[in-house]
Amino acid sequence: xxxxxxxxxxxxxxxxxxxxxxxxxxxxxxxxxxxxxxxxxxxxxxxxxxxxxxxxxxxxxxxxxxxxxxxxxxxxxxxxxxxxxxxxxxxxxxxxxxxxxxxxxxxxxxxxxxxxxxxxxxxxxxxxxxxxxxxxxxxxxxxxxxxxxxxxxxxxxxxxxxxxxxxxxxxxxxxxxxxxxxxxxxxxxxxxxxxxxxxxxxxxxxxxxxxxxxxxxxxxxxxxxxxxxxxxxxxxxxxxxxxxxxxxxxxxxxxxxxxxxxxxxxxxxxxxxxxxxxxxxxxxxxxxxxxxxxxxxxxxxxxxxxxxxxxxxxxxxxxxxxxxxxxxxxxxxxxxxxxxxxxxxxxxxxxxxxxxxxxxxxxx
Amino acid sequence: xxxxxxxxxxxxxxxxxxxxxxxxxxxxxxxxxxxxxxxxxxxxxxxxxxxxxxxxxxxxxxxxxxxxxxxxxxxxxxxxxxxxxxxxxxxxxxxxxxxxxxxxxxxxxxxxxxxxxxxxxxxxxxxxxxxxxxxxxxxxxxxxxxxxxxxxxxxxxxxxxxxxxxxxxxxxxxxxxxxxxxxxxxxxxxxxxxxxxxxxxxxxxxxxxxxxxxxxxxxxxxxxxxxxxxxxxxxxxxxxxxxxxxxxxxxxxxxxxxxxxxxxxxxxxxxxxxxxxxxxxxxxxxxxxxxxxxxxxxxxxxxxxxxxxxxxxxxx
Numbered sequence: 189x190x191x192x193x194x195x196x197x198x199x200x201x202x203x204x205x206x207x208x209x210x211x212x213x214x215x216x217x218x219x220x221x222x223x224x225x226x227x228x229x230x231x232x233x234x235x236x237x238x239x240x241x242x243x244x245x246x247x248x249x250x251x252x253x254x255x256x257x258x259x260x261x262x263x264x265x266x267x268x269x270x271x272x273x274x275x276x277x278x279x280x281x282x283x284x285x286x287x288x289x290x291x292x293x294x295x296x297x298x299x300x301x302x303x304x305x306x307x308x309x310x311x312x313x314x315x316x317x318x319x320x321x322x323x324x325x326x327x328x329x330x331x332x333x334x335x336x337x338x339x340x341x342x343x344x345x346x347x348x349x350x351x352x353x354x355x356x357x358x359x360x361x362x363x364x365x366x367x368x369x370x371x372x373x374x375x376x377x378x379x380x381x382x383x384x385x386x387x388x389x390x391x392x393x394x395x396x397x398x399x400x401x402x403x404x405x406x407x408x409x410x411x412x413x414x415x416x417x418x419x420x421x422x423x424x425x426x427x428x429x430x431x432x433x434x435x436x437x438x439x440x441x442x443x444x445x446x447x448x449x450x451x452x453x454x455x456x457x458x459x460x461x462x463x464x465x466x467x468x469x470x471x472x473x474x475x476x477x478x479x480x481x482x483x484x485x486x487x488x489x490x491x492x493x494x495x496x497x498x499x500x501x502x503x504x505x506x507x508x509x510x511x512x513x514x515x516x517x518x519x520x521x522x523x524x525x526x527x528x529x530x531x532x533x534x535x536x537x538x539x540x541x542x543x544x545x546x547x548x549x550x551x552x
Numbered sequence: 553x554x555x556x557x558x559x560x561x562x563x564x565x566x567x568x569x570x571x572x573x574x575x576x577x578x579x580x581x582x583x584x585x586x587x588x589x590x591x592x593x594x595x596x597x598x599x600x601x602x603x604x605x606x607x608x609x610x611x612x613x614x615x616x617x618x619x620x621x622x623x624x625x626x627x628x629x630x631x632x633x634x635x636x637x638x639x640x641x642x643x644x645x646x647x648x649x650x651x652x653x654x655x656x657x658x659x660x661x662x663x664x665x666x667x668x669x670x671x672x673x674x675x676x677x678x679x680x681x682x683x684x685x686x687x688x689x690x691x692x693x694x695x696x697x698x699x700x701x702x703x704x705x706x707x708x709x710x711x712x713x714x715x716x717x718x719x720x721x722x723x724x725x726x727x728x729x730x731x732x733x734x735x736x737x738x739x740x741x742x743x744x745x746x747x748x749x750x751x752x753x754x755x756x757x758x759x760x761x762x763x764x765x766x767x768x769x770x771x772x773x774x775x776x777x778x779x780x781x782x783x784x785x786x787x788x789x790x791x792x793x794x795x796x797x798x799x800x801x802x803x804x805x806x807x808x809x810x811x812x813x814x815x816x817x818x819x820x821x822x823x824x825x826x827x828x829x830x831x832x833x834x835x836x837x838x839x840x841x842x843x844x845x846x847x848x849x850x851x852x853x854x855x856x857x858x859x860x861x862x863x864x865x866x867x868x
Contacts, residue, residue, distance in 0.1 A: 240761050261767030273758035277780035286776075287766030334766070346758075 190249070191216040191375040192342055197236060197246030199229075199399075206232050207399045209246070216341075219368050219376045223386040224396035225422070230379045231346055233396075237377065238344050239263050251341055261290070263342075266335025270347040272327045274319040280306075280330050281315040284337050298337075305336040308367070325356045332367070345378040349385060357385075365389055383423050387411065395419045412540060413459065417549040420471050420542055426506055428471045428542075429516040435465040435543060435552070444470050444543065447512040449491055455539045459551050467546040470536075474506060474519040478535035481526075495530040509534070617641065617836035624832050640833035644841060648834055650821040651810070657838055660818030664798055664845075666729055667814055671736035672793040676786065679741055683748025684774050688760050698749070705742035713806060720807060727809045735807055736797050744789055751785040752778060787853045795846040815842050 194212040198205065206229050214220050222230040235241040237248055239260035247256045255263045274283050281302060288298045306312045309329045319327055328348060335343050348364075349357045365388065368376055380386055386393050387407045394404045395418075403415040414420035420428050433446035435453070442462045444451040451470070453462060493511040500522060507518040507526055511534060518534070526532070543552045586592075612629050617640050619633045646656040653659065685691075686698050716735060717726065725731030755778070763773045804814040813821075819842045823835045 235761075238761075238765060240764060259767075260761075260765045265765065267762065267765045269758040269762060271756055271758050273756060273762040275759065275763070275777055286763075286768075290767035290772065334762070338766075 190214060191218065191251060192237060192377065193247075193249040194233070194237065195247045195249070197233075197248065198244045199232060199236060199241065200244045205399060207236070207243075210399070210401065212394065212401065212404070214375055214377065216375055217373050219378065219389055219391045221386040221390035221393045222377065222379045222396055223381070223383060223393050223422075225381055228396040229399035230381075230396050232399075234344050234346055234377060234379045237342075238265055238267055261287075264340050265342045265344055266338040266340040267344040268328075268331045268335050268346065268348045270350050272319070272324075272331045272351070274327055274330055274334075276319055279316050279318055280311060280322070280333075283319065283330055284315075284333050287334065287338055301337045301339065302333075305333040308336065308370070309333050324352050325360060328352065328360060332364075341374060343374055343376045345376065345380075347380055348378075350380070350382070361385060361388060383425065387423075395422060397422075413457065413551065414471075414542060415459070415551055417469065417471075417544045417551075420544070420551070424473055426474055426517045426519075428473050429477075429514075431470040431472070431511075431514055431516075432546075433468060433470060435462065435468045437464050444468065446470065449512055451491075451536060451538075453538060453543070456541065456543065457539055458543075462543070462552060465543075465545055465552070468552075469544040469546055471542040471544060472516070472536055473540065474517040476537040476540040477516060477518040478537065479507065479509070479518050479520055480533045480535070482531050482533065491534040491536075493532050493534050495526045495528055495532055497528060498526050613836045613840060617833050617840060619833055621829075621831065621833060640831070641837040641841070643831075644822070644834045644838035648822045648831075648838065650818055650825070657815060657818055657822070657841055660813060660815035661841070663729075663812050663818075664815040667732055667736065667804070667812075668794060668797045668845075670733045671740070671797050672790060674733065675737040675740040675744055675793055676789050678737065679744030679789070680748045680779075680782070680786070681774065682741070682745040683750075684752050684778055685770075686745070686749045687752035688757075688773070688778075689770070701742045701745050703742075705746060709739065709802065713802075717806065726807065727812075729808070729812050732803060732807045732812070735803055736800070739803075740793055740796070744793070747789055747792075748782075748785060751782065755781060791849060791853055794849050798845050 190213045192212075192214040194210055197207055197210045199207040210233065212233075222233060224230045232241065236243050237250075239255065239258060239262075243256065247254055249255065250263055250265070260267075275286065278286065284302045284305060285298045288301065293301075302315075303312075306315055309332060311326060311329050311333060314322060314326060314330075319330065322330065328351075331348070345364075349360055352360060368374070368389070378385075378389060387410075390407055392404060392406050393410050395402045395410065397418055403410060403419045405413075405415075410419065411423055414423060414428075417430075421430075431444075431446050433444050436443050436445055442453040442456075442464070444453055456462065491511060493509040493516070495507055495509050496515065497508040499506040499508070503522060504519050505522045505524070505526075507520055509516050509518055509532060516534070520526070544550065545552060615631075615633055616624060616629065618636045618638065620635060620637050620639070623634060644656055645658055645661075647654060648656040682701075686694060720726040720731045720735070723731075725734065759777060760773060763777045768776060798814075799816060800814065801816045801820070804817050808814075819838050822838050
């Protein structure tokens with residue numbers, strides 16, 4: 189059974205269509221990330237699921253129950269917001285118990301649930317403090333606790349880590365993942381524009397753009413076999429390099445023609461079926477390009493290129509190279525040093541590459 | 553290069569500074585400030601002149617109000633009192649005559665209190681709920697209502713003066729305190745609603761959303777979430793309303809009868825009395841007494857006004 193189902197949901201603000209006929213099924217216990225740039229409708233979709241926005245058309249089901257017209261409190265959800273949204277005049281304990289008091293939960297049970305959540309999130313020492321006297325990380329923990337005490341089936345996260353600094357963000361990210369492992373039956377829907385968060389946390393990622401889900405798949409597939417040019421360019425940092433060329437049939441196989449160069453598409457994993465295309469794009473991630481100096485012998489690295497720039501990134505370095513007039517990024521081990529102007533040879537890991545039809549922008 | 557400076561020299565060299573930079577005897581540390589610079593003379597000079605301009609009349613009033621009449625007749629209004637007497641204050645409060653009544657301003661004071669308190673409470677209570685509704689909830693025609701309210705804020709009072717007289721007469725409230733309280737509450741509504749709406753709009757929307765997920769309803773969110781965060785704006789609204797209603801003269805004369813005249817109207821009658829000798833000291837004392845209430849409100853609420861209440865609600 190699906191935990192959350194979104195069926196044909198549309199949402200218009202006046203003449204502006206924010207969501208159009210959107211469908212999404214989420215399994216029980218799944219961690220689903222809605223990923224996209226700002227304005228893509230991901231937060232809007234989350235607010236629709238929460239019941240904070242009324243949909244213009246379509247239905248929303250939670251645990252098999254049609255909740256399209258239900259109030260947020262009756263949907264069995266807990267929600268965590270980007271700005272924490274803690275009630276400033278209440279103590280941490282007051283914040284945690286506010287929703288339970290509204291539900292009329294008995295006093296003893298409120299205590300018990302608050303204590304359990306506080307223990308799980310390690311905020312017990314701060315229960316009597318006001319939010320103003322907590323650090324950002326502690327505040328966000330309280331906000332998560334507020335969703336936790338509701339013992340909801342579905343947790344909704346609206347960019348919960350975006351307000352934290354980088355170190356705290358990675359710490360809380362790990363904690364969230366741990367929390368999800370502990371609460372194996374709770375579905376989590378998580379909105380973010382941060383692809384690292386998406387890739388690390390998600391069971392499945394829905395990449396959104398313009399109110400439409402571009403691809404819904406597990407992080408591995410999203411990263412390695414992006415369905416279209418948009419997903420390919422959005423995911424990955426540094427981004428995928430694109431080469432404009434054409435696909436031709438040659439000698440029983442296919443080749444990618446790029447300027448004067450011919451790259452045989454041996455071992456390419458196609459989504460549909462390779463076919464000749466006059467206008468195609470070859471996308472390669474920086475780590476899927478092999479690089480050799482002129483002196484090193486190699487069977488695969490055969491295309492001549494020139495180093496533009498070296499960006500040391502700690503564990504590895506990023507090389508920007510010019511290959512037949514186009515710039516490519518290549519990830520290399522940080523022990524290997526290159527200088528601008530060095531002539532090098534490139535090879536492509538084609539099983540990990542993607543070919544796109546320029547017309548439809550879809551992956552072949 | 554000497555031995556002592558070797559270490560610093562290396563440090564300076566390593567960040568690419570020229571060697572002279574470290575031996576330079578030029579300016580160092582905070583820039584010195586001259587007390588009597590041209591800028592300061594202009595600034596403080598202007599402030600002092602303007603302050604005197606504003607405070608001098610107040611000084612004259614205060615001094616005159618504690619002088620006896622013989623001393624006032626000498627004619628030097630700036631001279632400090634030779635003999636301090638509080639008789640004019642007592643007279644202004646309890647004995648000055650307006651028409652047949654000779655119980656001073658006290659009657660007007662209590663009338664004003666009876667007008668101001670219910671008007672302020674009612675208008676703020678209603679306007680804050682209005683503002684909250686308009687800011688946080690979407691309902692059919694919300695923009696229409698809001699436009700009407702804004703429009704109301706710009707209509708001159710004089711236009712509605714007579715229609716309101718008719719309405720009050722038909723409702724049987726003309727000449728009563730209740731009628732005046734209603735008039736004050738209604739006329740305060742546009743500007744107060746606007747004030748509250750803008751304030752509630754400025755509060756983080758996610759707080760409102762969180763409260764909805766937590767199961768609080770319209771009134772629950774208003775009383776438990778919004779109100780506790782709104783002290784500053786309530787203080788502002790109170791200042792606006794108390795000063796406005798306390799200082800009102802027009803509505804007080806038009807909509808009530810002499811028994812209910814507010815303090816301002818009575819002050820006018822005392823000061824403009826044509827019978828007998830002009831008692832300047834009593835007039836000054838009466839004026840000061842009338843202005844005391846708004847003044848006290850300002851001083852008491854100033855601190856609350858400044859304090860930020862929403863701290864810690866969101867990203868800090």
